Amino acid sequence: MKAAVIVFPGSNCDRDIAVALGQSIGSAPTMIWHRDTELPPADLIVVPGGFSYGDYLRAGAMAAHSPIMREVVARARAGTAVLAICNGFQVATECGLLPGVLLRNSNLKFVCRDVHLRVENPFTPFTQQYDDGEVVTFPVAHHDGNYFADAETHRSLLDNDQIAFRYCDRRGGLDTSANPNGSLDNIAGIFNANKNVLGLMPHPERASDPALGGNDGRPMFESLVASLS
Amino acid sequence: MTDTASHKPPAITPQVVAAHGLKPDEYDRIVAAIGRPPNLVELGVFSVMWSEHCSYKSSKKWLRQFPTTAPWVICGPGENAGVVDIGDGQAVVFKMESHNHPSFIEPYQGAATGVGGILRDVFTMGARPIANLNALRFGDPQAAKMRHLVGGVVAGIGGYGNCVGVPTVGGECTFDSAYNGNILVNAMTVGLARADRIFYARAAGVGNPVVYVGAKTGRDGIHGATMASAEFDETSEEKRPTVQVGDPFTEKLLLEACLELMATNAIVAIQDMGAAGLTSSSFEMAARGGVGIELDLSSVPTREHAMTPYEIMLSESQERMLLVLAKGREAEAAAIFRKWELDFAVVGRVTESKKIVATFAGETVLDLPVEPLADKPPLYDRPWTTIVCNSEPVPASPPGIDIGATLKRLLATPDLASKRWIWEQYDHMVMADTIARPGGDAAVVRVHGTTKGLALSSDCTPRYCYADPEMGGRQAVAECWRNLTAVGARPLAITDCLNFGNPERPEIMGELVGCIAGMAEACRALDFPVVSGNVSLYNETSGVAVKPTPQVGGVGLLDDLTTMMRSAFGGGSDSIILIGETFGHLGASLCTRLLAGRDAGPPPRVDLVAERRNGDFVRKLIDRRVLTACHDVSDGGLLVALAEMALGGHVGAVVAKPVDAANELAFWFGEDQARYILTCKSADADAILAAAGEAQVRATKLGSTGGRDLTVKGTKGISLSELQTAHEGWFPTYMAAPNQ
Numbered sequence: 001m002k003a004a005v006i007v008f009p010g011s012n013c014d015r016d017i018a019v020a021l022g023q024s025i026g027s028a029p030t031m032i033w034h035r036d037t038e039l040p041p042a043d044l045i046v047v048p049g050g051f052s053y054g055d056y057l058r059a060g061a062m063a064a065h066s067p068i069m070r071e072v073v074a075r076a077r078a079g080t081a082v083l084a085i086c087n088g089f090q091v092a093t094e095c096g097l098l099p100g101v102l103l104r105n106s107n108l109k110f111v112c113r114d115v116h117l118r119v120e121n122p123f124t125p126f127t128q129q130y131d132d133g134e135v136v137t138f139p140v141a142h143h144d145g146n147y148f149a150d151a152e153t154h155r156s157l158l159d160n161d162q163i164a165f166r167y168c169d170r171r172g173g174l175d176t177s178a179n180p181n182g183s184l185d186n187i188a189g190i191f192n193a194n195k196n197v198l199g200l201m202p203h204p205e206r207a208s209d210p211a212l213g214g215n216d217g218r219p220m221f222e223s224l225v226a227s228l229s
Numbered sequence: 230m231t232d233t234a235s236h237k238p239p240a241i242t243p244q245v246v247a248a249h250g251l252k253p254d255e256y257d258r259i260v261a262a263i264g265r266p267p268n269l270v271e272l273g274v275f276s277v278m279w280s281e282h283c284s285y286k287s288s289k290k291w292l293r294q295f296p297t298t299a300p301w302v303i304c305g306p307g308e309n310a311g312v313v314d315i316g317d318g319q320a321v322v323f324k325m326e327s328h329n330h331p332s333f334i335e336p337y338q339g340a341a342t343g344v345g346g347i348l349r350d351v352f353t354m355g356a357r358p359i360a361n362l363n364a365l366r367f368g369d370p371q372a373a374k375m376r377h378l379v380g381g382v383v384a385g386i387g388g389y390g391n392c393v394g395v396p397t398v399g400g401e402c403t404f405d406s407a408y409n410g411n412i413l414v415n416a417m418t419v420g421l422a423r424a425d426r427i428f429y430a431r432a433a434g435v436g437n438p439v440v441y442v443g444a445k446t447g448r449d450g451i452h453g454a455t456m457a458s459a460e461f462d463e464t465s466e467e468k469r470p471t472v473q474v475g476d477p478f479t480e481k482l483l484l485e486a487c488l489e490l491m492a493t494n495a496i497v498a499i500q501d502m503g504a505a506g507l508t509s510s511s512f513e514m515a516a517r518g519g520v521g522i523e524l525d526l527s528s529v530p531t532r533e534h535a536m537t538p539y540e541i542m543l544s545e546s547q548e549r550m551l552l553v554l555a556k557g558r559e560a561e562a563a564a565i566f567r568k569w570e571l572d573f574a575v576v577g578r579v580t581e582s583k584k585i586v587a588t589f590a591g592e593t594v595l596d597l598p599v600e601p602l603a604d605k606p607p608l609y610d611r612p613w614t615t616i617v618c619n620s621e622p623v624p625a626s627p628p629g630i631d632i633g634a635t636l637k638r639l640l641a642t643p644d645l646a647s648k649r650w651i652w653e654q655y656d657h658m659v660m661a662d663t664i665a666r667p668g669g670d671a672a673v674v675r676v677h678g679t680t681k682g683l684a685l686s687s688d689c690t691p692r693y694c695y696a697d698p699e700m701g702g703r704q705a706v707a708e709c710w711r712n713l714t715a716v717g718a719r720p721l722a723i724t725d726c727l728n729f730g731n732p733e734r735p736e737i738m739g740e741l742v743g744c745i746a747g748m749a750e751a752c753r754a755l756d757f758p759v760v761s762g763n764v765s766l767y768n769e770t771s772g773v774a775v776k777p778t779p780q781v782g783g784v785g786l787l788d789d790l791t792t793m794m795r796s797a798f799g800g801g802s803d804s805i806i807l808i809g810e811t812f813g814h815l816g817a818s819l820c821t822r823l824l825a826g827r828d829a830g831p832p833p834r835v836d837l838v839a840e841r842r843n844g845d846f847v848r849k850l851i852d853r854r855v856l857t858a859c860h861d862v863s864d865g866g867l868l869v870a871l872a873e874m875a876l877g878g879h880v881g882a883v884v885a886k887p888v889d890a891a892n893e894l895a896f897w898f899g900e901d902q903a904r905y906i907l908t909c910k911s912a913d914a915d916a917i918l919a920a921a922g923e924a925q926v927r928a929t930k931l932g933s934t935g936g937r938d939l940t941v942k943g944t945k946g947i948s949l950s951e952l953q954t955a956h957e958g959w960f961p962t963y964m965a966a967p968n969q
Contacts, residue, residue, distance in 0.1 A: 109654050111653055112654070139658050206661055
C-alpha cells in the first residue's frame with residue numbers, strides 16, 4: 001500500500017501519523033508539501049492534524065483552498081481513500097469532502113484527553129478490524145471539534161450509515177457527559193456517502209503505541225492496509 | 230518619541246533619562262564610557278541593555294555561586310539555553326524564563342509570548358523543542374480579577390504551544406495572596422539536538438552578512454525589558470501597549486525554516502530577538518564574538534508606517550531571529566525562508582570595529598562600542614539583611630481531629646486540588662512521545678525513535694522560601710531531583726527562574742542571597758548543576774513583594790523507558806513502604822495553612838545527605854524492576870501522597886501509623902523531606918526492607934493496597950470516589966463561579 005500525507009504550513013501531526021502509518025504499512029508514507037499541485041499515485045491520502053495556516057479565518061478554511069486540496073478532492077471523488085484527522089477533518093468539511101461543520105467546543109476551551117468512542121460502522125476500509133459497537137479509546141486535542149449538521153444532513157448520515165464513531169462512556173453509553181465538545185448526536189467521526197473518506201476529531205495515530213497509553217488506533221491502520229493493499 | 234533623520238533629536242534631559250529607567254549615576258557612567266552624551270537612540274539602547282532584565286546587575290555577584298559544570302554539561306549559562314549530553318551523539322537543550330509583568334497586564338498575550346520566547350531560545354541553538362513546562366503563581370483565588378488572570382494565562386499558554394505543536398507536559402500552579410498584585414508566569418522549553426550540531430550566538434567572520442528573518446518589526450513591546458525591571462503601581466494598566474502580541478503560526482514556520490537552514494552549514498551565529506529585540510541580539514552576538522556589526526536599519530522589514538530608528542532598535546515584536554551567515558550563502562538561505570513565507574533581509578555585516586554602528590536613510594543614528602553595553606553593565610552589590618527563619622510556633626490542632634475529613638479538605642485546597650482543568654487545555658500528547666502525562670511526579674517524554682526518555686519537572690515551594698530562604702532554596706532543588714528520581718531517571722541538570730521583589734530593599738536582597746545559597750548547596754550535594762536561567766526582579770506592587778520564588782526546572786535521563794515508574798498504584802495486595810524519616814514537621818505545611826489559616830513556623834529541614842542516599846536507593850530499586858509504583862512525598866505530606874497514588878490507580882489502601890511515630894496529624898500531614906512511597910509485590914517487601922537496612926535508609930512498611938477506600942487503621946475509611954470529587958472539584962467550580 002502507498003500512502004501520502006499532506007503537509008500544510010502549520011500542520012503539526014504530520015510526523016505522528018507518518019510514524020504510526022509506517023509501522024502498519026512497513027514503509028514511510030510520502031510527505032506532500034501544500035504548494036505541490038501534483039499528487040503521486042497513492043492508495044491512501046492523509047490530511048493530518050495541526051493548525052494549517054494558523055487556523056486563521058476559520059479552522060481549515062484556508063487549507064481548503066490550497067492547490068493541493070483540489071487534487072485531493074479529485075482523487076477522493078475518483079475513489080481514493082482519504083483519512084482526515086482533527087484539523088484534517090475541519091479541512092475536509094470546509095472543502096466539501098464531508099458534510100457538516102466543526103464549531104468551537106461548547107465550553108469554548110481547547111480539550112486534550114482520552115475519550116471513549118463507539119464504533120458505529122465496522123464495514124468500511126477504515127474500520128473493518130473493529131467490531132460493531134466496540135468501545136475504543138483515542139485522545140482528542142482540539143478547540144473546534146463540535147460537529148454540527150442541519151436536520152436533513154443528520155438524517156442522511158444516519159440513513160446511509162455514515163456515522164463512523166460516537167463519543168461514549170466506558171460501556172458504550174451515549175450520555176452527554178461523555179461528549180467532550182458538544183457535538184451533535186455525540187458524533188466524533190463521519191464517512192462520506194461512498195465510505196472512502198473518513199473524517200474524525202480523535203487521533204488514532206496517538207493511540208497506536210502501547211507506550212503512549214493505548215493501541216486502539218492500530219486496527220484502523222491495519223484495516224486500511226488489509227483493504228487497500 | 231521620534232528621532233528620525235529628518236527631525237532634530239530631542240535633548241537628553243534628566244527627565245528623559247529617568248523615563249528610560251536609568252539612574253543619574255548610570256547616565257554619568259554612559260557618558261564616561263562613550264566619551265560624549267548619547268543621542269536618544271543610544272540612550273534607549275543603554276536603557277534596555279542595562280535593565281535588570283538584560284544585565285542581571287543586582288544578581289550577577291550571587292549567581293556565581295552556582296555550580297555550572299559537570300562531565301555531561303556541554304554548555305552552561307551565558308548562551309541562549311543550557312546544553313547537556315544524553316549519549317548516542319544527542320544533547321538536550323533547555324531553559325526557563327519568566328513573563329510575569331506582561332502576563333499581569335495582558336494575561337493571554339503575556340503568557341503566550343512567554344512560551345514563544347522560550348521556544349526560540351531553544352531552537353535558536355539547533356534543537357527541536359520536544360516539551361514545554363510552566364510554573365504559575367496566582368494570588369488569592371478571590372482577589373480582584375484573579376479568575377480572569379488564571380483563565381487568560383492558561384488559554385495563552387495553550388493557544389501558543391498547541392499551535393506550534395510542542396506538547397505542554399508538566400508544571401505547577403499554586404495560589405497565595407502574596408501574588409495578588411504580581412502573578413508569576415514561568416515557561417520552560419526542552420529541546421533535542423545533535424551534540425555536534427549546537428548553534429551559538431557568537432558573531433564571527435569579518436564581512437559576513439547579518440540577516441534578519443521571521444516576522445516584520447512593529448511598534449509592540451517597546452521597552453518591555455525596562456517594564457520588566459520596575460515595580461508596578463496603580464498606573465500599571467497603562468503599560469498594556471508595551472506587551473507584545475504573539476503569532477504561534479509564524480513561530481511554527483520560523484522553527485521549521487531555522488531547523489531546515491541549520492541542516493546546512495550556512496549559519497555562523499544565530500540569536501532570537503527576544504527582550505530588547507534587535508538591540509540585544511546584535512550587541513550580544515558581537516560581544517560574544519569579539520567583533521562589531523554594521524546595521525542598515527532602513528532594510529529591516531517593518532509592518533508599520535514611518536518607524537523611527539529608535540523604535541526599530543527597541544521593538545520587541547515576536548517571532549524574529551538575527552543570523553550571521555557564511556558569506557556567499559545568502560541565496561540558499563533566502564530560498565528556505567521564502568519557502569516558509571517569512572521575511573529574509575540582509576541588514577548588515579560583521580566588522581572588526583568592536584562597535585555597533587547603525588545607519589538609517591544614509592545617516593548614522595547609533596555608534597556605540599560593544600563592550601560597555603554588553604559586558605560591563607553597572608554591577609551592584611546591593612545591601613542585604615539576613616532573613617531570620619520564621620520561628621512562630623505551629624498552633625496546636627484541635628484535639629480529636631478527624632484524619633479522613635482533614636485529608637478530604639486538604640485535597641480540595643487550591644494548592645493541592647487537581648490541575649486537570651489547566652492541563653486538559655494544553656495539547657500534552659502532540660509529537661506522540663509523551664510517555665508520562667501531566668499529573669504525576671515528573672513528566673516523561675521519549676527521545677524520538679529511541680527507547681530513552683527524558684524526565685522533566687518544575688518545582689519550588691514559595692512558602693518555605695519565605696519562611697527560610699536558604700532552606701527553601703535547598704528544598705526547591707531537592708524536590709525537583711526527587712521528582713525525577715521517583716520515575717527512575719538520573720537527574721542531569723537544572724535551569725532556574727529566580728522571581729523576587731525589589732532588590733533595592735535589603736530584605737528582598739536577603740531573600741535572593743539566601744535562596745541562591747541554599748540552591749547552590751543542594752546543586753553541589755546532588756551533582757545537579759545549573760546550565761541556564763533567568764532572573765526576574767521587581768515583582769512588587771506598591772511596596773508589596775511576591776514571596777521569594779526560585780523556580781527550578783530539572784531534566785533527568787532514563788536510559789531504558791521500560792524501567793520507568795509511575796505514581797499510580799499498580800494493583801491490589803501490593804505492600805506499601807515509606808522511605809525516609811518522618812519527624813512530623815508541620816511548620817509551613819499546607820495542613821497548618823488549612824487548620825490555622827496562616828503559614829506558621831519554619832519549613833522542614835532538608836538533609837542533603839539523606840536526600841542523596843534515599844534517592845539513590847530508590848533509583849536502584851526502580852532499575853532492578855522490583856517496584857510497582859513510586860511517588861515523592863511533598864506538599865500535604867504522607868496521606869496526601871497516598872491519596873494521589875490511590876486516585877491515580879483507582880485502587881484503595883489500608884495503612885497504619887507505626888506505634889513509635891509522632892501524633893496522628895503530624896505523622897500523616899507533616900512535610901518532612903527526602904521521602905518516597907513505594908509499592909511492591911508483597912513477596913518482595915522483606916527483601917526491600919532488608920536492602921534498605923543495609924543501605925542505612927529508613928524504610929517502614931505502612932500497609933497494603935486494595936479495595937475502594939483509603940483507610941487509616943483505627944479511623945473510618947474514606948471512599949476513593951469521595952476523595953476524587955474533592956480533589957477534582959475545586960478548580961472547575963472556582964473557574965465556573967461568576968466574576969466578582
